[in-house]
Amino acid sequence: MPDTILAPPPPPPAPEATLLDSNELVINMGPQHPSTHGVLRVILKLDGETVLGAECVIGYLHRGVEKIAENRTYQQFAPYVDRMDYVAAVSNGLGYCMAVEKLLDVEIPERAQAVRVILAEINRIASHLLWLGTHALDIGAITPVFLCFREREEALKIFEKYCGARLTTHAFRIGGLQYETHDTFEKDCLAFCDLMDEKLKEYHALLTGNRIWVNRTKGIGILNAADCKDYGVTGPVLRAAGEKWDIRKAQPYSGYEKYDFDIPTAENGDTFDRYMVRMEEVTQSCRIVRQAVEGLPAGPIKGKIGKVIKPPPGEAYVSIEAPKGELGYYVVSDGSLNPYRLRVRPPSFVNLGALDKMCRGSLVADVVAIIGTIDIVLGEVDR
Amino acid sequence: MEELLSSPYLPPLVATLLIIALFPLVAGYMVLAERKVLADLQVRLGPMRVGPYGALQPLADALKLMLKEDIIPSGADKWVFWMAPVLSTFTALSAFAVLPLSDKFYVADVNIGILFILAMSSIGALGLILGGWSSNSKYSLMGSLRAAAQMVSYEVPLGFATVTGIMCAGTLSMQGIIQAQYERGVWGAFDNYLLMLIPTVLFIIAGTAETNRAPFDLPEAESEIVAGFHTEYSGFRFALYFLAEYAAIFVISGICVTLFFGGWLRPFPNVGFLETPLNVGLPVVLFAAIALACIKGATRQIITGFKLGMFGLAGAALLLAALFAVPVINPLIVGLFWFLAKVAVLVYMFIWYRGTFPRFRYDQLMDVGWKWLIPMSLGGLIVNSIAQMLARS
Numbered sequence: 018m019p020d021t022i023l024a025p026p027p028p029p030p031a032p033e034a035t036l037l038d039s040n041e042l043v044i045n046m047g048p049q050h051p052s053t054h055g056v057l058r059v060i061l062k063l064d065g066e067t068v069l070g071a072e073c074v075i076g077y078l079h080r081g082v083e084k085i086a087e088n089r090t091y092q093q094f095a096p097y098v099d100r101m102d103y104v105a106a107v108s109n110g111l112g113y114c115m116a117v118e119k120l121l122d123v124e125i126p127e128r129a130q131a132v133r134v135i136l137a138e139i140n141r142i143a144s145h146l147l148w149l150g151t152h153a154l155d156i157g158a159i160t161p162v163f164l165c166f167r168e169r170e171e172a173l174k175i176f177e178k179y180c181g182a183r184l185t186t187h188a189f190r191i192g193g194l195q196y197e198t199h200d201t202f203e204k205d206c207l208a209f210c211d212l213m214d215e216k217l218k219e220y221h222a223l224l225t226g227n228r229i230w231v232n233r234t235k236g237i238g239i240l241n242a243a244d245c246k247d248y249g250v251t252g253p254v255l256r257a258a259g260e261k262w263d264i265r266k267a268q269p270y271s272g273y274e275k276y277d278f279d280i281p282t283a284e285n286g287d288t289f290d291r292y293m294v295r296m297e298e299v300t301q302s303c304r305i306v307r308q309a310v311e312g313l314p315a316g317p318i319k320g321k322i323g324k325v326i327k328p329p330p331g332e333a334y335v336s337i338e339a340p341k342g343e344l345g346y347y348v349v350s351d352g353s354l355n356p357y358r359l360r361v362r363p364p365s366f367v368n369l370g371a372l373d374k375m376c377r378g379s380l381v382a383d384v385v386a387i388i389g390t391i392d393i394v395l396g397e398v399d400r
Numbered sequence: 401m402e403e404l405l406s407s408p409y410l411p412p413l414v415a416t417l418l419i420i421a422l423f424p425l426v427a428g429y430m431v432l433a434e435r436k437v438l439a440d441l442q443v444r445l446g447p448m449r450v451g452p453y454g455a456l457q458p459l460a461d462a463l464k465l466m467l468k469e470d471i472i473p474s475g476a477d478k479w480v481f482w483m484a485p486v487l488s489t490f491t492a493l494s495a496f497a498v499l500p501l502s503d504k505f506y507v508a509d510v511n512i513g514i515l516f517i518l519a520m521s522s523i524g525a526l527g528l529i530l531g532g533w534s535s536n537s538k539y540s541l542m543g544s545l546r547a548a549a550q551m552v553s554y555e556v557p558l559g560f561a562t563v564t565g566i567m568c569a570g571t572l573s574m575q576g577i578i579q580a581q582y583e584r585g586v587w588g589a590f591d592n593y594l595l596m597l598i599p600t601v602l603f604i605i606a607g608t609a610e611t612n613r614a615p616f617d618l619p620e621a622e623s624e625i626v627a628g629f630h631t632e633y634s635g636f637r638f639a640l641y642f643l644a645e646y647a648a649i650f651v652i653s654g655i656c657v658t659l660f661f662g663g664w665l666r667p668f669p670n671v672g673f674l675e676t677p678l679n680v681g682l683p684v685v686l687f688a689a690i691a692l693a694c695i696k697g698a699t700r701q702i703i704t705g706f707k708l709g710m711f712g713l714a715g716a717a718l719l720l721a722a723l724f725a726v727p728v729i730n731p732l733i734v735g736l737f738w739f740l741a742k743v744a745v746l747v748y749m750f751i752w753y754r755g756t757f758p759r760f761r762y763d764q765l766m767d768v769g770w771k772w773l774i775p776m777s778l779g780g781l782i783v784n785s786i787a788q789m790l791a792r793s
């Protein structure tokens with residue numbers, strides 16, 4: 018692709034003054050709007066239907082999660098992280114547990130690591146399914162959302178069988194796992210992978226070849242690799258721009274180095290590419306789950322860790338590849354029972370920063386498509 | 401009394417009253433059908449609570465809409481706001497005046513019937529535009545701007561497709577168009593060596609856009625501009641817009657059926673030996689099957705009232721089946737049966753698209769309209785006129 022296409026569209030010329038002189042229209046989209054995925058508020062400046070600029074107003078779901086951490090013990094805080102990206106609660110839990118484990122410098126048994134990988138990957142699929150359904154709904158296809166929820170239900174059933182919770186799972190504990198897997202765990206996971214491989218074909222049949230879908234997504238919301246780096250955008254958005262960056266490969270954690278999988282990338286960095294990258298990621302996640310289930314080692318599920326978690330003074334930063342991008346946890350310990358300071362690097366929040374860049378010059382209908390394609394969860398944006 | 405009964409104005413008056421009284425109910429059940437079909441496409445059940453299998457849902461919805469507070473936003477242009485849904489509903493319903501529901505049951509057969517319908521549906525667009533404009537809301541305004549652009553653009557291919565159909569029939573009268581298809585022994589859609597399929601398909605596409613149905617539902621694109629032109633409407637006025645939308649769907653399907661699918665004619669109208677199996681056998685079997693399905697459904701109901709209701713429906717269906725079996729009554733109602741059956745198929749198609757396609761974007765919609773549909777409809781007109789000249793000279 019030549020640079021000319023990847024370059025951001027030039028800002029539209031300033032509208033000429035007319036008798037009415039009211040060419041620019043400022044509209045307020047959200048926080049109560051059908052497709053701002055929760056409580057995002059976007060102030061749009063329009064010329065007709067062309068977007069001149071977009072400004073995000075966030076904070077409607079702010080709960081002060083990072084401050085709460087300072088008043089809870091390390092174990093007590095673990096369920097709170099599930100409430101940030103509640104669509105991918107397992108990944109949040111994984112990131113937090115790993116950060117504290119790094120502070121404690123404790124070895125995690127292999128079985129625990131493998132189960133963590135399995136659950137995190139199933140959660141990635143569930144998160145992508147929710148994204149696909151709502152994204153298609155934003156673009157006007159009302160059926161995929163129900164199909165996606167049908168499959169997501171199977172993923173949630175696996176979580177429910179494993180730990181009793183469906184959404185905010187709190188599946189992991191610092192040092193390993195709380196529960197041993199149930200008897201049909203392996204079978205359920207493999208059945209889910211087979212189901213997904215089959216159902217992906219159905220989604221592709223509904224959307225990928227559809228002319229309207231392609232027209233609505235190709236060339237929309239382009240963000241090239243350089244811009245992604247400028248804005249700190251990670252995850253599928255970055256990979257769709259052609260950058261082969263996945264923390265599971267770049268800095269393997271929790272035993273990801275043992276599994277054979279590809280990092281799907283695309284070239285143009287538009288909405289269609291992000292769609293294709295995420296669809297392919299589901300296939301790759303299935304591959305990882307299959308390998309992990311087949312090679313699931315026996316052994317303990319919890320590392321050597323005391324009942325009271327009191328890390329030595331120090332700090333730790335751990336970042337993992339969450340479904341939406343790089344999810345980082347920075348924990349500072351002063352040697353007491355509570356974290357001295359905890360900071361989260363949420364992928365949704367950082368990725369949302371590029372909204373204005375992606376929206377400029379497009380139409381109102383594209384804005385909802387772009388919000389959908391960034392794949393944000395407001396619980397994580399606002400924390 | 402004698403004088404009244406023999407008055408030439410009596411049948412149209414009765415038909416008019418029947419249409420005005422019954423159409424809101426029909427529209428309500430079209431909504432229910434839409435919800436049920438969509439639910440079927442989307443692995444859901446749809447309404448199941450009000451009445452057996454949700455059969456009374458439309459009544460509950462209508463009651464709710466009538467009882468809701470009628471909010472007029474401050475800063476709205478009150479009179480225009482008040483009038484706009486009325487205008488939409490009035491034009492949509494008045495188009496029924498020339499719709500040939502059957503050979504016996506219609507309000508009027510005027511010699512410019514189809515022009516009247518097109519005129520009325522054009523004025524109907526005004527209701528959307530005014531409603532959005534008078535709401536004093538930016539989302540409504542955007543919705544009505546989209547409605548204006550879309551309806552103006554798509555009226556052109558719709559008009560050309562209609563002209564092709566009229567050309568094929570050689571008359572503007574709705575009954576005359578059906579009569580012409582009877583005389584030629586072929587439905588409009590398959591005339592001129594199947595070349596008439598071009599305007600048929602274009603008519604269905606442009607008709608979908610004209611009635612603001614998905615994938616052309618930009619004026620009320622929920623995920624983009626909240627609810628478009630009727631964002632600020634509530635209660636009964638909202639219900640009127642709903643009614644107008646479904647009336648428009650019915651009318652567009654009705655015109656399509658009349659122009660291209662033989663109106664109230666049965667399939668193969670000139671094949672004599674099909675008379676009994678199609679005109680008597682099919683409706684009887686169909687309604688008997690519906691009755692059986694209702695009885696089967698009744699056995700699954702737990703609530704006694706619902707059970708009785710399902711048996712009642714089964715009884716009604718059986719009664720209809722019996723009516724079609726009576727030789728005296730059959731010719732009176734079989735035309736209506738075929739017309740409504742064909743309209744139902746088209747309405748099902750409208751719902752089917754809605755469950756399948758994503759929405760077009762504003763500029764793409766215009767592209768499709770101006771760059772594809774209009775040239776194609778013009779081409780269809782030319783090709784068909786040549787074919788017709790060759791075939792009929």
